[in-house]
Amino acid sequence: MIPEIEQLLNDQIKYEAKASAQYLSMACWADTRGYNGIADFFYTQSEEERVHMTKLVKFINERSGNAVIPAVDKPRDDFKSLMELFETFLESEEFVTEKINNVIYECLKHKDYNVHNFMQWYVAEQLEEEATARTLLDKLKIIGDDKSGHYLFDRDINTFQAPEQAN
Numbered sequence: 001m002i003p004e005i006e007q008l009l010n011d012q013i014k015y016e017a018k019a020s021a022q023y024l025s026m027a028c029w030a031d032t033r034g035y036n037g038i039a040d041f042f043y044t045q046s047e048e049e050r051v052h053m054t055k056l057v058k059f060i061n062e063r064s065g066n067a068v069i070p071a072v073d074k075p076r077d078d079f080k081s082l083m084e085l086f087e088t089f090l091e092s093e094e095f096v097t098e099k100i101n102n103v104i105y106e107c108l109k110h111k112d113y114n115v116h117n118f119m120q121w122y123v124a125e126q127l128e129e130e131a132t133a134r135t136l137l138d139k140l141k142i143i144g145d146d147k148s149g150h151y152l153f154d155r156d157i158n159t160f161q162a163p164e165q166a167n
């Protein structure tokens with residue numbers, strides 16, 4: 001494996017682990033405030049990010065590289081509102097997308113088409129996740145401070161789909 005690419009993939013493991021921890025922290029925030037639907041949503045998101053991380057770990061090791069499991073900093077848990085919670089979700093997804101785009105760019109530069117091909121799954125996944133994060137934030141902007149709106153948002157969150165995913 002090209003060392004520069006291996007390093008980038010190991011960096012990506014760290015970003016996915018960070019996202020997984022962040023979403024678990026967001027699930028806790030929601031769970032302890034009575035937002036059970038939102039908590040379920042973030043528990044699931046956290047698990048998905050862990051899958052993203054493990055997929056990278058296996059890919060590196062199967063190609064005779066060395067996957068490095070990182071320490072993860074304490075995630076944020078000081079959200080002041082649902083809006084802030086979901087703004088953080090979108091920011092996190094945008095950050096991961098930017099990093100994935102950089103891996104793709106470096107793969108092309110180093111002519112590593114094998115990793116480039118593997119990373120396409122992440123590109124598609126990010127498209128979906130960013131779209132979901134935007135959709136949810138847009139809905140919250142419409143709801144504003146309306147408490148019954150928050151109640152319905154929490155009740156229905158796991159049925160919402162981003163436009164790109166819906167058929």
Ligand code: FEO
Pocket residue numbers: 016019048049052093096126129
């Ligand atoms: Fe795997 Fe949503 O970043």
